[in-house]
Amino acid sequence: MKATSENSPKSNRSRARAFREYFSGVPLLGWLAGGLVAVLLERFLGTPLAHLLGLPKVPVLFGCVIILKKPLLIPGTVIYLLLVYVLPVGIVARLCGSVINRLVSWLFNLSPTFSVIVHLCLLYGLLSIWSGISAYRLLTLKLTLIAVIVTLSLNIINGYMGEFSCSHPGFMALGAYSASVVTLLLFVDDRVFGAALLPEALGPFMFPVALIGGGIVAAVGAIAIAIPSFRTRGDYLAIISLAFMFIVKSMIENLEIVGGPRGLSSQPNYVNLPTLFLWTVAAVWIINNFVRSVLGKALNAVRDDEMAADAMTVNTRRTKFVAFLFGAFWAGVAGGLLAHVLRYVNPGTFGIQKLAEVLAMVYFGGLNSVYGSIVGAVGYSLLSEALRPLELFKWIIIPLLLILVMIFRPTGLIAFKEFNVMNLIRPKGKPIREESTSKGGVLIRS
Amino acid sequence: MPLLEIKKMSHDFGGLRAVNGYDLTFEPGQIRGLIGPNGAGKTTIFNLITGIYIPTEGDILLNGKSIVGLKPYQIASMGLGRTFQNLRLWRHMTVLEHVKMARYSKINYGLVGSFFGTPKRNREEAEIDDLARSLLELVGVAHLAEQVIVNLPYGDQRRVEMARALATEPRILFLDEPTAGMNPEELIQMMGIIRRIHNELGLAIFLIEHRLKVVMELCETIQALVFGEVIAEGTSEEIQNDPRVIEAYLGKEKIL
Numbered sequence: 001m002k003a004t005s006e007n008s009p010k011s012n013r014s015r016a017r018a019f020r021e022y023f024s025g026v027p028l029l030g031w032l033a034g035g036l037v038a039v040l041l042e043r044f045l046g047t048p049l050a051h052l053l054g055l056p057k058v059p060v061l062f063g064c065v066i067i068l069k070k071p072l073l074i075p076g077t078v079i080y081l082l083l084v085y086v087l088p089v090g091i092v093a094r095l096c097g098s099v100i101n102r103l104v105s106w107l108f109n110l111s112p113t114f115s116v117i118v119h120l121c122l123l124y125g126l127l128s129i130w131s132g133i134s135a136y137r138l139l140t141l142k143l144t145l146i147a148v149i150v151t152l153s154l155n156i157i158n159g160y161m162g163e164f165s166c167s168h169p170g171f172m173a174l175g176a177y178s179a180s181v182v183t184l185l186l187f188v189d190d191r192v193f194g195a196a197l198l199p200e201a202l203g204p205f206m207f208p209v210a211l212i213g214g215g216i217v218a219a220v221g222a223i224a225i226a227i228p229s230f231r232t233r234g235d236y237l238a239i240i241s242l243a244f245m246f247i248v249k250s251m252i253e254n255l256e257i258v259g260g261p262r263g264l265s266s267q268p269n270y271v272n273l274p275t276l277f278l279w280t281v282a283a284v285w286i287i288n289n290f291v292r293s294v295l296g297k298a299l300n301a302v303r304d305d306e307m308a309a310d311a312m313t314v315n316t317r318r319t320k321f322v323a324f325l326f327g328a329f330w331a332g333v334a335g336g337l338l339a340h341v342l343r344y345v346n347p348g349t350f351g352i353q354k355l356a357e358v359l360a361m362v363y364f365g366g367l368n369s370v371y372g373s374i375v376g377a378v379g380y381s382l383l384s385e386a387l388r389p390l391e392l393f394k395w396i397i398i399p400l401l402l403i404l405v406m407i408f409r410p411t412g413l414i415a416f417k418e419f420n421v422m423n424l425i426r427p428k429g430k431p432i433r434e435e436s437t438s439k440g441g442v443l444i445r446s
Numbered sequence: 447m448p449l450l451e452i453k454k455m456s457h458d459f460g461g462l463r464a465v466n467g468y469d470l471t472f473e474p475g476q477i478r479g480l481i482g483p484n485g486a487g488k489t490t491i492f493n494l495i496t497g498i499y500i501p502t503e504g505d506i507l508l509n510g511k512s513i514v515g516l517k518p519y520q521i522a523s524m525g526l527g528r529t530f531q532n533l534r535l536w537r538h539m540t541v542l543e544h545v546k547m548a549r550y551s552k553i554n555y556g557l558v559g560s561f562f563g564t565p566k567r568n569r570e571e572a573e574i575d576d577l578a579r580s581l582l583e584l585v586g587v588a589h590l591a592e593q594v595i596v597n598l599p600y601g602d603q604r605r606v607e608m609a610r611a612l613a614t615e616p617r618i619l620f621l622d623e624p625t626a627g628m629n630p631e632e633l634i635q636m637m638g639i640i641r642r643i644h645n646e647l648g649l650a651i652f653l654i655e656h657r658l659k660v661v662m663e664l665c666e667t668i669q670a671l672v673f674g675e676v677i678a679e680g681t682s683e684e685i686q687n688d689p690r691v692i693e694a695y696l697g698k699e700k701i702l
């Protein structure tokens with residue numbers, strides 16, 4: 001949330017500071033409530049307001065799409081965003097701050113788990129109302145949630161484990177195809193696999209099994225990278241993993257039974273927003289649990305000094321094995337979800353361009369950080385939609401941005417920061433200062 | 447039966463014999479020293495015992511059982527803890543995380559616990575947390591627990607490495623030049639810590655040292671190593687007065 005500042009250059013800094021302090025007492029629940037009010041406002045008053053401001057329709061992605069397509073509409077969009085999002089969120093967050101704070105501490109004392117669930121319900125409500133405006137929004141949201149899972153799963157290997165793995169599209173492809181084959185074979189009458197083998201009504205209940213199966217297939221594929229990683233690191237492993245990606249791609253291209261280069265289509269429409277939301281929450285929760293445990297921290301130890309890890313009783317081979325298989329598993333699950341959101345996959349989806357995107361999200365967001373991966377995935381997805389009108393130039397601008405990030409923050413925007421859910425949902429009595437700054441590569445963590 | 451027994455251990459790096467016919471009998475609770483000029487093979491002996499290298503010849507017995515050929519992490523979890531001559535720390539991790547990591551092999555909650563945050567995991571992690579903090583207390587850096595390791599001064603990093611080695615629950619602690627690069631004040635403190643570890647935990651300690659003052663003061667028995675061979679073994683007086691040691695290590699003239 002940016003300040004709506006009246007520019008007085010003298011005290012801009014202190015103004016921003018005062019502004020932050022003004023809002024620092026607002027708990028997460030307050031922001032969520034504000035957001036809920038904003039999306040409700042948009043739902044009921046959005047269209048008339050947009051017309052009033054001379055916009056053809058409600059700006060779909062916070063005006064991201066309009067900026068480049070129709071620059072003349074920018075002022076109207078800015079006013080719209082102020083009226084619909086910034087003001088309501090700010091007002092609700094601030095005015096109800098103390099009430100909500102009391103509610104939050106009551107919830108927290110009652111049961112932190114319950115409090116987390118309340119937060120998640122609110123977040124889900126917010127997202128579902130927001131995405132209810134248009135099909136395009138819903139699709140973007142779904143792809144963004146999948147991107148969050150993929151980014152997290154790659155961060156396990158490239159960030160936490162510190163290997164440069166390029167095999168992720170391959171893992172996604174394995175998961176996408178495995179899950180698709182299961183659902184198409186069992187629950188759908190289609191041209192590739194013929195009539196459904198099981199009653200269609202069973203499908204949605206068996207879908208999680210299909211997804212997990214896809215994840216397991218991807219994890220089994222990851223053994224091909226994990227074993228070489230015992231002996232080599234760095235460049236060689238990157239090349240091996242890149243080879244793996246191409247092998248998977250051309251293998252699928254040549255497998256006529258799964259449609260060859262034409263791919264598979266008409267997957268059943270199982271992945272609605274609640275399903276996907278639950279899967280994303282599960283992925284974030286499990287991955288975050290893992291990286292915060294001693295067994296997960298072992299990945300960092302192996303990355304930073306393998307010999308020391310070994311001497312401190314860490315089974316380095318097991319650690320590497322777990323890292324690759326765990327990362328690949330979630331990539332496979334994300335692939336399965338993607339196949340059922342797009343309801344179409346072909347080998348071309350999982351090529352070098354996908355790799356570039358996933359790597360960009362991880363390195364843009366920040367290595368070794370769950371926060372970073374979420375920010376990276378969401379930020380990149382929005383940016384990528386915003387730049388879509390530029391067509392080919394998009395592929396010049398995005399790498400350029402990535403280079404800038406690499407120059408100024410080599411480990412990404414929010415690197416090496418722990419994602420502590422309990423801190424997030426805690427009531428904010430006094431503004432607590434726990435800024436984490438990083439200066440000249442020296443990391444200071446909260 | 448001795449705690450650790452090494453018989454006729456030799457090691458070649460290509461054509462270079464770095465260690466030749468090394469023998470050692472280590473009793474529980476002993477505190478021993480290993481001295482020798484640069485390149486004598488001291489660190490190599492530590493690396494051989496802790497499994498980083500496999501000896502070309504000879505045998506290493508821990509409680510009567512051979513540990514030759516085992517992986518370093520297996521040897522470490524059997525009770526051989528160590529520090530490194532050139533600090534080997536994990537530069538992105540906090541002090542507390544360093545010490546907790548050394549509990550890796552003692553963790554029982556398994557992958558399931560690490561994925562799902564089971565009560566068992568929470569309980570174990572809390573126990574490890576307490577243990578790690580008490581070890582940091584022992585070496586005197588408890589107040590730095592939440593700091594990232596690279597923000598600590600050198601002397602404190604050495605202490606963290608010591609606490610980390612202790613967290614593996616060693617039966618023998620191998621310290622490779624624990625006072626290297628320290629100023630006199632830090633040196634005195636480090637000697638105090640080593641003494642405290644020895645007295646409070648009753649640990650056996652094997653110490654490599656360059657500064658003779660430290661070994662002479664701390665150790666009951668000292669071995670002097672030159673070109674991979676032990677030329678003298680005995681108490682600090684015996685070593686100080688041994689003509690071969692004076693000749694090979696201290697130079698022609700006695701400097702102590």
Ligand SMILES: Nc1ncnc2c1ncn2[C@@H]1O[C@H](COP(=O)(O)OP(=O)(O)OP(=O)(O)O)[C@@H](O)[C@H]1O
Nearest residue numbers: 459462464482483484485486487488489490491531
């Ligand atoms: N990995 C290796 N490959 C080849 N030669 C090695 C290796 N490690 C050590 N050496 C050689 O073995 C000999 C003993 O080295 P070592 O590091 O054990 O000496 P040190 O007694 O610990 O010396 P310092 O007091 O300098 O630490 C040296 O000549 C060294 O060059």
Ligand SMILES: [Mg+2]
Nearest residue numbers: 488489490531
């Ligand atoms: Mg040495």
